[in-house]
Amino acid sequence: MAKAKSKVTATNRRASFDYEFLETFTAGLRLVGTEIKSIREGRVSLQDAWCYFEGGELYVRGMNVATYASGSWGQHDPMRDRKLLLNRKELRHLAAEDKKKGLTIIAVKLFISESGYAKLLIALAKGKKEYDKRETIKAKDIAREMDRNGY
Secondary structure (H helix, E strand, O other), X not given: OOOOOOEEEEEOOOHHHHEEEEEEEEEXXXXXXXXXXXXXXXXXXXXXXXXXXXXXXXXXXXXEEOOOOOOOOOOOOOOOOEEEEOOHHHHHHHHHHHOOOOEEEEEEEEEEOOOOOEEEEEEEEEEOOHHHHHXXXXXXXXXXXXXXXXX
């Protein structure tokens, strides 16, 4: 059986505007019941998703995985906190960086890997100030104009 190509299911488009990404990590997700079926259908939102530590483990909060339409009694809670699976070295590094002032861990992209598992791309990020956001908009506008004019 041929392996499927990795397929992006959901992205947090607002994150790159509001945050400056310092480092990115790929984490597995601990899912229950019909969540993977709903993710494969693309019924997931990362709009307000962020990560936090509890008991030395990393969890994602605010990720909405809609209930599976064909499911019956074994439905999952759409807004539950989901455990992220990283190796111990990455967890220690993220925990140390998360304690620093002004840094946070946010969910950037959810995709299905080539092996068929759901993976979450998370980023250690620093919030942008208002003038940083204006600079980002200005740089995108300049790049768009140069592409239009053929430079």
